[in-house]
Amino acid sequence: MNGVALRTEGLTKDYGRGRHRALDGLDLEVRTGEVYGFLGPNGAGKTTTIRLLLDLLRPTAGRVEVLGRDPRRDGVEVRRRIGYLPGDLPVRGRDSAGDLLTFLGHLRGGVPAARVRALADRFELDLRRPLRELSKGNRQKVGIVQAFAHDPELLILDEPTSGLDPLQQQEFLRLVREARTAGRTVFMSSHVLGEVQEVADRAAVLRAGRLVAVEDVDTLRERAVHEVELHFDAPVPAAAFADLPDVRHVSVDGATVRAVVEGRADALVKAAARFTVLTVRSHEPDLEDAFLAHYASEEAGRRAA
Amino acid sequence: MLRSVLGKTLRDQRRSLLFWSLGFVAVTLIYVAPYRSFVEQGLLETRESAIYEAIGFDQTPAGYLRGTVFGLIGPLLLIMAATTYGARAIAGDEEDGTLDLLLAHPLSRARLVLERAGGLGAAVALLGAVLWAAVVTATRVADMGIPVARLTLAVLGLALLALTFGAVALALGAATGRRGLVVGVTAALAVASYVAFTFAPQVDALAFLEPLSPFTWYLGDNPLVGPPDALGLTLLVAVPLALCALAVAAFERRDIAV
Incomplete structure (x- = not known):
């Protein structure tokens, strides 16, 4: 299968009264079946892009296509086939992690309880604990379980490893590799070069709302x-x-x-x-030092020429 | 309860619904049950006064209920509850960041608003039923001789009044996503409506406001003595429905805040 899982063309988003430009003419193409890293420092526009893909935000300009559909018009259908992991899973109330996962599963018309349990066991998540008592890492695990439980075609993951300890991060990256082996597409944002290098086939680099580069991960590794x-x-x-x-x-x-x-x-x-x-x-120095410096100088060189 | 957004909404509110219910029972019993002894002690003998006339208070059973439970304390509490639920329905959850996760699921925005509106309606209906049971019981205890059908009509009107302001809060929340603003504006509208109903008729220049107030639709013809106000009840059903439609339309076209 060699289709396109998601595509953006000239995607632009302005926020607020000052019309601050968070995203500026983004062109992306993620192929079906690949793991695609979406790299950039905090505030580069990664989360904005993801929320545009999910129709939580409406573009100021440009086009979005997810699984061949328009997320605005066919949002329910598109989101049925997506698993989304938010950067920080918001939780409230006295419900247990298991209750939330049951509820979210019902929104999808039911998710096999065995699969939820297997994923929770894999990450050693106690489903009986009340949500509001969970640490950031444990909330992240709840997020991972709900994103993967229905085995979606496309996984959209926003900073998926934040809050996880190193062993759990490795477990998570294994899960991503399994998803790719099963033919799923994974779009994951990160500000950590290392984890993208480990699992991704290609990566886009975003800075201040603009796409700086799209590279094979092997090339990224050379540049690292x-x-x-x-x-x-x-x-x-x-x-x-x-x-x-x-x-x-x-x-x-x-x-x-x-x-x-x-x-x-x-x-x-x-x-x-x-x-x-x-x-x-x-x-590894942080992304800015390690990596963006390279593109910044390249850009400066081009401008001087 | 975990099978739908509506069920989950009520489940999340189960504690607060319990506390509101206890509050309604307590207030009703405190105000209504001792009615006979208030009368015997002459506590309710009022002089002719514009204020009493304005709030519809007198010492007959219907006048006493109209001036207290149905005209003042009941609307105050039930509108507060409905406004809280209506503000939380969209704006509150949006500020908490929980709407993001819900709307990343296969759930349309219209469906979310309507299920939340259903949750608001169910919560108000439940509190209305508790109030009804408390009022019916308390008026029996106090031997006030008001037919159950009249009490039912009055509680129905009161619940619809509260639902109207709950729907205002829901719609404002769907349009703005800001809970503080929603609660403030809804409360201001409720107070203005009460004033328009109660005092505007006594000021010629403001008299035109009276028929615009939801309080007038509910209490204009005292449901405890007068005939059922078909137009008023119709408005109290139609306005919340229209507000829900506006809420859907507004929510469909905007960004969801993080």
Whole structure:
């Protein structure tokens, strides 16, 4: 199957009295069966886009098509085939998590209770607890269960891993991979490059309401920047780490080497392997530093040309 | 109760409905049951006064009920309850962020408004039934001799009056999504309507306002003594229905706030 699961053309949204432009001419095309990452810093317009897809917001200009339909005209039909995970599941009242999931299931004409239970067990969610006593992480799990329970064709997930601990994040990413294997389409927003790299086929990068890039995830990985810190058992010569490909900002300080890797870590690892490595620490700077810098400079270059 | 939006709405309100019900029973018993002893102690002997005339109070059983439970405290409480429910129906849940999740499901906006309106109607009907039972019981205890049919008609009118303001709150909430504004405007309209019914007739320049007040539709011909006011009751049914239609239309065309 090689259809289009969702498409936007020139999608624009202004908010409020000041007509603040939250989204500016967004063109997206998500193919059926792919996992599509939607990356951007907070406030870039990711949630606005998602709420436009669900017909919770109405576009100022542009077109939206979800599963081949107009979400405004055929909203009920479209949303029957979607699973939506909000960024922060709003909860109120004394109902238990199980009650809410039963109610939401009925809105879909019934969802197999066994599937709800299986998903809850998988994320170790206690369905008997009252909603308002749930932590952010547990609310997120309720959100995951209701989004996946009816096994929808299209999953629209807004910052799906926020609040989950690392093990649960991995479990969630497994769930996403299973959905893809089953032929589902996944559209997930995130401000964390790593999780998108792990599961997505392609990703769009959004900044200040504009689309900056659409890339294969392999390309994203090449572009990704890591700060790496190596500790050796004895001081190492600076010359051993000079002029390595994909490695920048190297500083050698006795037995410690710090560097920024852009793309592959291969050259740095091979250079380090000649000495006795005690520890390796690597971390991903936030999206803005790691990643948007690249496109910002590219954009500036184009403008100068 | 978890099978529909309407059922869930009532389920979410079960505690508050219980407290309102207890309140109605208590108020009715406190005001109505001791009627005989109030009369015997001469507490209800009033001088001729424009105020008493305006609120329709006198010491006959019908005048006493008209001046207290049906003309003042009943409308006050039932309109408060209906306004609270009407404001919560759309605006309250929108401010809490729970509408987002509901409307991301296969549920049309019109259906949501109508189920919420149904929940409002059911809540007011339930409180009306409790009030009816309390009034019928209390008037028996006080031996006031008012036929049940008249009490039924009066409670029906009162419930429809409250429903009218509940529908105002629902429609304003559907149009604006702001609970504070909804409660404030609805309360102001209710007070204005009460004043238009009660005092406008005594001021020539304002007399034209009286027939516009929902209170007039309900109490203009005292349902405890006069004939049923067919036009008034019709208006009290038609206006909430029209407000629901407006609520759907307004809610269909706007953004849902986060």
